[in-house]
Amino acid sequence: MKKTVPAHPHAIAAREDRRAAAIAMGVDEAFIATLVDRFYAAIRRDALLGPIFDERIHDWPAHLAQMNRFWQSILLGAGNFTGNPMAKHLAIPTIGESHFQHWLGLFYATLRDVAPSEGAVALVGARARMIAESLLTGIAVHRDRDPDITRRMVLPHV
Template identity: 70%
Template sequence: MQPIRAHAPAHPHAAAARAARRADAKVIGIDEAFIAAFVDDFYAAIRADALLGPVFAARIDDWPAHLAQMNRFWQSILLAAGSFSGNPMVKHLAIPGLDDAHFAHWLDLFYATLHRLAPTPEAAKLVGEKARMIAESLLTGIRLHRDRDADLFSKVELPHV
């Protein structure tokens, strides 16, 4: 009997696509250093925010660990790093009262940080679009699974970068 492998080797086309995504991101200034600085600055703003600060403070006991996890998350999203493991949807579903206003405000803070720190306009556009897509996905999941809102045709109104 053959041993079970934890992870199958990446298909050559998938590996090439990830490498191309990393290279494209780096050309516009998105690298590990930018992501680390962004995560630190953004979550400092979150912690100081009157609306979102208490939501995060009630759930995060170890900020260095959370920042490391968010760093891995954004490196996986922006650089195809594959270093993130977790389930953001489950985490967000467990927060009572989380709604459109929270996500819109989160995006406003995200974009403000992004406009301060983005190395290029192309980086700001790409990172901002990814953040909005993630916020829309989480909000849709909350509406469907937590709120049991079957009307998925109702438009999510979130700010753009």
């Protein structure tokens, strides 16, 4: 049986500091819920990304709840997300850089509309870009066998 090692007190304090800083910018559970709801409403209307999601998402309330947990974990250190985003994205044979560019454009537009502060735009936008870059890199390496993708990747910033 695998033994669980408790988090170091410094790591716990650092996580709490990041959470407090995010909340001070207005990045809290209510903001995340609004961002997720509005962003995925935009995705569903989008001509490029909507069909990709429609093929794969059959229970939108469950997906939105999962995305709320994902972003709470990313932005607030909630630790309530379970799942494998990389595997989900690797399973889409046609997804590529243009899709991630477009996804980020929609995400940033939604973020700017709902963010309570410029700090929130910067924090959440940077995390979204980091996630897009990580997923795109994983797809390039594991699906496309292209380890040099990061040298050519062009993703927008918030």
